[in-house]
Amino acid sequence: LGAEVIITPTAVPADHPDNYIMKGRAIAAAHPNAIFADQHYNPVNPDVHYRTTGPEIWQQTEGRITHFVCAPGTGGTVSGAGRYLKEQRATIRVIAGDPVGSIYSDYAQSHRMTEGRPYKVEGIGGDKIPTSLHWDVIDEWITVSDKDAMLLVRRLAKEEGLFAGGSTGVNLVAALAVARRVNDPQALVVTVLADTGERYLSKVFNDEWLRENQILDADRVSVARLLEARNSGAPPLISVPPTATVRQALNLMSTYNVSQLPVLDGGDGVGAVAEPVLMARALEEPATLDRPVQEVMDAPYPVVDADLPVERLTTLLSRETPAALVRREGKIAGIVTRYDVLHQLAGIR
Structure with missing residues (x-):
């Protein structure tokens, strides 16, 4: 459509010039023919969902819905659709997911303004109280971490082929929490896939970004990887049988430049010998060199x-x-x- 898209940070106060609401107002004020929809304070916002989204859910579930789970941003969807559904059947429960760091869930419990904290999920939650969010419609709040939301929505793409974003992740985490605890075979939990993953390719679906933000764990290195990464030229396993002499064990250590050897019997570890220990014993008693290692081996x-x-x-x-x-x-x-472990941790190859 030719529109200019302006990216704004989420981790700024509501009154900061870079806050997306403040930025929108500034842009509207600078252009004579511009309008600022301001969906957080637009009464038409929840009304549209009351007239469209709510009836659509009711019709598609044939009136069987028992729980509606929806994370509010402006609050329009959960307020409008939730009110319509409750009017159809008063026992329907409306549950709101809320990102950890948003003030909504705290405000719902205390009715006091608190200071929000930064979070990474975009488009939902908030650090101000919008008039388009109708608190009386919501029966329960469930807080959801960035990590849980983003990892679950990645699973949604991988396992179900549905490509959604972080807002959907919050909805899914909350909806699954509700579904797990509802002990009713007739229950029908409904939520909303609120966004598309196409808008989050550089974040939710970017492994490097997730690691930088401690959402995705760093690649786990297995013991097998240690063996594969070893660059010594020695075989992966050098060992001696219990009947080998101390002299043979020391010669083997010298050949492969290692300082310890396992003692294997029939493929099982029965002991171990270390070069410093064997050398010390041989210096004290030279005859030790011709004794079998099973007489001097450690655990x-x-x-x-x-x-x-x-x-x-x-x-x-x-x-x-x-x-x-x-x-x-x-x-x-x-x-x-x-x-080997030290080299891996230090990044030495």
Whole structure:
């Protein structure tokens, strides 16, 4: 249509010049033929939903709706449609979702103005009280975090093929919360897909943006990834049998430049030997070099699954437990050390 779209930040006070309402008013004032719809204070806003959205929901559900869940921005949809539905059957409950940080849910309980906090979901909630939001229509409020809303709407796209945005995510989280607790096989919970994901490609559907805003967890690195990333040139698993001599164990460590070895018997870890310990014993008693390692070995290393997150592995390793054996498909397939973990955490390759 040739319109200029102006992006405004959400994390500013209601009276800030960059607030979207203030910005809209300023633009309207600067253009003689402009109008400012101001849907937050427009009585036609809820009236339109009373005359259209409410009847549409009632007709499409054949009057079976029992719960209507809708997160208010201006309040027009939940107020207008909610009022119509309650007029059809007074037992219908109207539930409003509200982003964590919005003042609406707090105001509904205390009837006092509070100071809102920044949140990332756009188009719903608010930091002022609009006249188009009819509080008496709403029976209950459910607060929803940015993370829950955005991750759920991403699931909606992936699992159901419905491409919606953050406002829809808040509606869905609240609606699912209601549906889970309603113990009535005849209940029919209805919500609204209020926006399109096409408007959120750089945010809700951008992994990097989600990570920057602590909504999407950083990529989890598994123990298997540690084995794959190792760049030492050594095999993933170097071990000795219990009958190998200390001399053979030390030679193997020297060949592959490692400082510890697991002792395996029939594919199971039965012990471990460390270079400093073996060297100290050999210096004290040279005959130790020709003794089997089973006579001088320490306790076996713990065994972890290959898909274990590295964060969990760090809690197992210590000075006393410098390594862990890695199990893949039921077999010991490798060994990871504190050195491997340190390199991963430090980003060293």
